Amino acid sequence: MASPIVKESTSPEERLLKLLSEPSVQSLLTTVSRLPVFSKEMALAFKDDLDLLLALKQLKYFWNLPQSQLAILLEVMARQLEGPSQAAPFQEFLRVLTQTPNHAKNIKHLNDQLPAEVKAEYLRNADYLETADSHAVYPTSIYRQCDGFTLATKDASTIEAVMSTTLTTTIKIARKVLEPSNHLLYNIYKPLGRCVAVVDDKVDAIYGEELDAYFAGHGIEFKKIVSSGNEADKDIRDVERILVSLKKVGLADPQSKKMAPPDDRFVVTPTDLMISTLTKSQNMAAVGEVVRMLDGVDGMVVKYSTQPSEALRNISVQTAKTNPNWAEMEKKGATSKLLEAGRDGGSFCNGVIWPLCTLKQLVAGCLQLWEAEMISGQAEGQLLQLLVKFGRVKKVLDIGTFTGYSSLAMAEALPEELDGSAVLVAGRQVKLEGSGWVTSSLFRPKSDHYPSGRSRSGGRDQLAKSCCQGDGRVVTLERQEEAAKMAAENWASSPHVGKIESRVGEAQALLQALASQGESFDLVFLDVDKPGYFALYQTLMETGLLRVGGLLAVDNTM
Numbered sequence: 001m002a003s004p005i006v007k008e009s010t011s012p013e014e015r016l017l018k019l020l021s022e023p024s025v026q027s028l029l030t031t032v033s034r035l036p037v038f039s040k041e042m043a044l045a046f047k048d049d050l051d052l053l054l055a056l057k058q059l060k061y062f063w064n065l066p067q068s069q070l071a072i073l074l075e076v077m078a079r080q081l082e083g084p085s086q087a088a089p090f091q092e093f094l095r096v097l098t099q100t101p102n103h104a105k106n107i108k109h110l111n112d113q114l115p116a117e118v119k120a121e122y123l124r125n126a127d128y129l130e131t132a133d134s135h136a137v138y139p140t141s142i143y144r145q146c147d148g149f150t151l152a153t154k155d156a157s158t159i160e161a162v163m164s165t166t167l168t169t170t171i172k173i174a175r176k177v178l179e180p181s182n183h184l185l186y187n188i189y190k191p192l193g194r195c196v197a198v199v200d201d202k203v204d205a206i207y208g209e210e211l212d213a214y215f216a217g218h219g220i221e222f223k224k225i226v227s228s229g230n231e232a233d234k235d236i237r238d239v240e241r242i243l244v245s246l247k248k249v250g251l252a253d254p255q256s257k258k259m260a261p262p263d264d265r266f267v268v269t270p271t272d273l274m275i276s277t278l279t280k281s282q283n284m285a286a287v288g289e290v291v292r293m294l295d296g297v298d299g300m301v302v303k304y305s306t307q308p309s310e311a312l313r314n315i316s317v318q319t320a321k322t323n324p325n326w327a328e329m330e331k332k333g334a335t336s337k338l339l340e341a342g343r344d345g346g347s348f349c350n351g352v353i354w355p356l357c358t359l360k361q362l363v364a365g366c367l368q369l370w371e372a373e374m375i376s377g378q379a380e381g382q383l384l385q386l387l388v389k390f391g392r393v394k395k396v397l398d399i400g401t402f403t404g405y406s407s408l409a410m411a412e413a414l415p416e417e418l419d420g421s422a423v424l425v426a427g428r429q430v431k432l433e434g435s436g437w438v439t440s441s442l443f444r445p446k447s448d449h450y451p452s453g454r455s456r457s458g459g460r461d462q463l464a465k466s467c468c469q470g471d472g473r474v475v476t477l478e479r480q481e482e483a484a485k486m487a488a489e490n491w492a493s494s495p496h497v498g499k500i501e502s503r504v505g506e507a508q509a510l511l512q513a514l515a516s517q518g519e520s521f522d523l524v525f526l527d528v529d530k531p532g533y534f535a536l537y538q539t540l541m542e543t544g545l546l547r548v549g550g551l552l553a554v555d556n557t558m
C-alpha cells in the first residue's frame with residue numbers, strides 16, 4: 001500500500017494522488033465508506049483491535065477528511081494490519097505532507113486532479129452513498145449519524161415519522177500526552193489546523209504552559225478557554241459563558257451560523273441594532289431564534305416587495321461597484337468630506353444592497369462599503385413611490401441625493417406628462433412640438449445646479465425649464481459634488497431623468513434659496529446627516545417649503 005508515497009522525487013500532493021489512484025487503496029476506501037461503522041456488530045467484530053475500529057470509524061468519511069488525516073489513518077491501518085515496518089513510510093510522508101499549504105483540505109478537493117477513470121470511480125461511490133447512506137458523503141460531524149423516515153397517508157393528513165441520532169466517542173487514558181514526541185493530540189489537531197480547549201483554572205495553572213508549548217511546537221494554532229474549576233461555579237451560567245466563548249473563537253453550531261458574533265456586527269439599520277442588542281443577551285437559545293427571524297427581515301422584504309425598475313437596480317449595482325472610489329477621492333482631495341455616516345457614525349441606513357455586498361465585507365470595516373450602505377434601496381424606494389402615487393404628489397423635495405436612488409424612485413412615480421410642450425419617451429430623447437427629436441442632455445441643470453458652468457442655448461434653457469418646472473418634478477439636494485455627479489450619471493439612462501433637478505450645496509443654504517424663490521413641495525424626503533435633521537425640519541416648516549397638507553418623510557427615525 002505504501003509504495004506510491006515513498007517516491008521522494010515527487011511532491012507530497014502528487015504522491016497522495018498516486019496513492020488514491022492505487023486500485024487496492026481505492027477499493028479499500030470505497031469499501032470502508034459503505035460499512036456500518038457505528039453498529040454493535042461492527043464494534044464486536046473489532047473488539048480485539050479498538051485502534052483499528054477507531055480508524056475505520058473515521059475512514060468511512062474519507063471523502064470529507066483533510067488530506068493529512070487520511071495519511072494518519074492509513075498509517076494506523078498499515079500498523080495494525082501489517083506491522084510497524086509497513087507503517088513507517090507513512091510517518092515520513094505525513095511529515096512532508098503537513099508542510100504543504102493544502103494538507104488540511106478535504107480529499108474531495110483533489111478530485112479534479114485524479115486520472116479520469118479513478119475520479120469516475122470515486123464519484124460513482126459518492127453518488128451511490130448519496131442515496132444509500134447520505135451521511136457518509138455529507139457528514140455534519142464524523143462522530144454523529146442521523147437517520148429517519150416518514151410515512152404518510154395518500155392525502156398527507158397523517159404523517160408518521162421516526163428519527164434517530166447515534167453518537168460515538170473515543171476515550172483514551174494516556175500518560176505524558178504533552179511531551180512533544182507524543183503524537184496523540186498531534187494526530188487529532190494537526191489535520192484540523194487548530195485546537196480549541198476548554199480547561200479549568202486549576203488545570204491551566206498546572207499544565208497551561210505545557211499546553212501552549214506543545215501546540216506551538218507542532219505549529220498548531222491553540223486557543224484556550226479558561227473557566228472556573230470551583231464546584232460552586234459550575235452551573236448553567238458557566239455553560240452559557242463557555243458556549244459564548246466558543247462562538248467567539250468561531251466554533252458555533254453550524255445551524256446558527258447566521259447569528260453573527262456581537263462584536264462583529266456592523267450596526268446600520270434598526271434591525272441590526274436589535275440583532276446586536278439581542279446577541280449580547282444571556283438567554284442564547286431564545287435570543288438566537290429571534291435574531292434569525294430579524295436577520296431574515298431585510299431579505300424577505302427585498303424578495304417579496306415589488307421589484308425596482310432596471311434603472312433603480314443599476315443604481316444599487318453601480319453604487320456598490322463604484323463606491324470604493326470615495327476613499328480614493330477623499331485621499332486625492334476630490335471630496336471635501338467623507339459622507340456623514342463615516343463622520344458622525346449616527347447614520348442609520350437601509351441594508352438593501354446586502355445581496356451585493358455581504359455583511360462580512362461591511363464588517364471588514366471598509367468605510368467605502370459603509371458609504372454604499374447609505375443608499376435607500378428597494379424597500380424604501382417602493383414606499384416612497386407609494387407615497388407619491390397615493391398623495392397625488394407633483395412636487396418632491398429630496399434632501400440627500402447620494403447616488404440618486406430616492407430621487408429616481410420618486411421621479412418614476414410622478415405623473416408622466418409634463419407641461420404639454422415636451423413629452424418624455426424611453427431612452428434619453430424628447431419630442432418638442434413642431435420640432436425633431438432632441439436628446440434629454442438638453443435638460444441641463446441651471447448654472448448653480450450640478451454640473452455647473454456649461455454653456456447653454458436659450459432654446460435648451462427653455463426646454464429644461466419647461467420640463468423641470470412642469471407638473472412632475474423632483475428637486476434633490478446634495479453637499480457632495482462627486483455624489484451629485486454620480487447620481488446624474490445614474491439617472492442618465494432613465495426616461496424620467498428630465499423630472500429631476502439636482503442642486504449641490506449645504507442643505508440648509510439650499511433650502512433658504514428655494515424658499516426665497518417661493519417654492520413649496522407636496523412631499524419632502526429628509527435623508528441627510530441625522531444630527532442636522534431638526535434644524536432642517538424647522539426651516540421646512542417655517543418657510544412653507546412643505547406646503548400645508550404636504551407630507552414629510554424622514555429616514556431612519558424608528
Ligand SMILES: C[S@@+](CC[C@H](N)C(=O)[O-])C[C@H]1O[C@@H](n2cnc3c(N)ncnc32)[C@H](O)[C@@H]1O
Binds near residue numbers: 376400402479506507
Ligand atoms: C443617506 S444618504 C442619502 C441617500 C439617498 N436618499 C438614496 O436614496 O440613496 C445622505 C446623503 O446626504 C448628503 N448630506 C449629508 N448631510 C448633508 C447636508 N447637510 N447637506 C447636503 N447634503 C448632505 C450626504 O453627502 C449623502 O450623500
